Amino acid sequence: MLKRLLVSAALIGAALAVPATAAPASAATQSPAGVTASCYQREGNHWNCVTPGAYCPKAAHNRNGFAKVTNRLYTCSQYSNGQWRWKRA
Secondary structure (H helix, E strand, O other), X not given: OHHHHHHHXXXXXXXXXXXXXXXXXXXXHHOXXXXXXXXXXXXXXXXXEEOOOOEOOHHHOOOEEEEOOXXXXXXXXXXXXXXXXEEEX
């Protein structure tokens, strides 16, 4: 428990130690999250650029999508724990 607390404190301290000039305005366009947000979209009854294993939105439940890297087919399925995720079709 103490070890986990110390590791968390170290991570928070490292994040706070980053200077404000280290993150230029163009960093948002280069981040993977920025790429995913612009790529992940619905087209008719399927979704493009899904990330396998990731949570899927309510609008995608029981719908199909194509992976952004492999272009394989995935389905937004509900697991036994109630979570909806992209699962290989």
